[in-house]
Amino acid sequence: MKEDKIFHPRANKYLRTEMLPTAFCPGCGCGTVLNGFLQALDELKLDPKELVFVTGIGCSSWIPSPYFKGDTLHTTHGRPIAFATGVKVMKPDMKVIVIAGDGDIAGIGGNHLIHAARRNIDISVFMVNNWNYGMTGGQVSPTTPFGVRTGTTPYGSAEHQLEAAEVVAAAGANYVARWTTYHVFPMVKAMQEALRVKGFSFVEIIAQCPVSYGKMVKMRRGSDFLKLYKEKSVKVEKARQMSDEELEGKIVVGKLKERKRTEFVSTLRQINERFRQELAN
């Protein structure tokens, strides 16, 4: 019975299929991210035994947590990058992947994000940005657009949106990209590039929340958000020629930064090795 329930060959390879269907609401973008990520892993032919998934608290932390077959750490709210740093330093051969939400990574764990990017530690962070705290019913988050009604800002949010991907690019990450769940094929490609890059890689994926966020902005279907992403998104090459006023309310998508800085764990090992040799002499 369980065998015929799933027919995706890649789902059988990477997922605990007995946990499906997912716990996500109908039309949730987290499912699309799960689907795309599965495709990215399958195309890269990665062994699930080499992967460590670290997640925090929130809807998007449910993407890897019960579903993927790799080792999984489901950590406290806002701290997945801190836990992932520890895992990577002790197990440098494992591929450490953080998939968590905007509240987790940009909100509560914002400082961990900036400093992990500055350190340029070899972990891949996928931030699923649904513009609110969806699991608790749609409260305002640092990534909520200006003036939007949410559960805790019934007269419109007075704060401006945090552009997490730009912050990470400025902090020194080796790879930074932003895509939405409308752009599935580039999203999969960006995920693969992020997994391949040595150093801190960050992909921000704008994903729809038709239930908690949608109820306040009167967009109850997943497709409504996808159409909005299609309208509002601007490729990064084009965005560089646009003024700040023109970019207000737009979503800049594409590869924002790629550089080749030295990675943290290998540098740390080199220093340790040098110290050991000096001690032995």
Added chain:
Amino acid sequence: MITINEELCKGCEICTDFCPKKVLASSNTINKKGYYLPAATHKDKCTGCRLCELMCPELAILISKE
């Protein structure tokens, strides 16, 4: 060939809204959980672009070569 897993589908209609060739359409069939399932109405028009397969949040669609 388009295969739709009836148990996994949650009837969000993303596949029917975004299919570039309008191969998929909403149907009146309801699954066990009470969601309206999509149906492949114009199978001959399918180009196999796999957009629905990757966009589906529930891994419920599989496009395969016949």
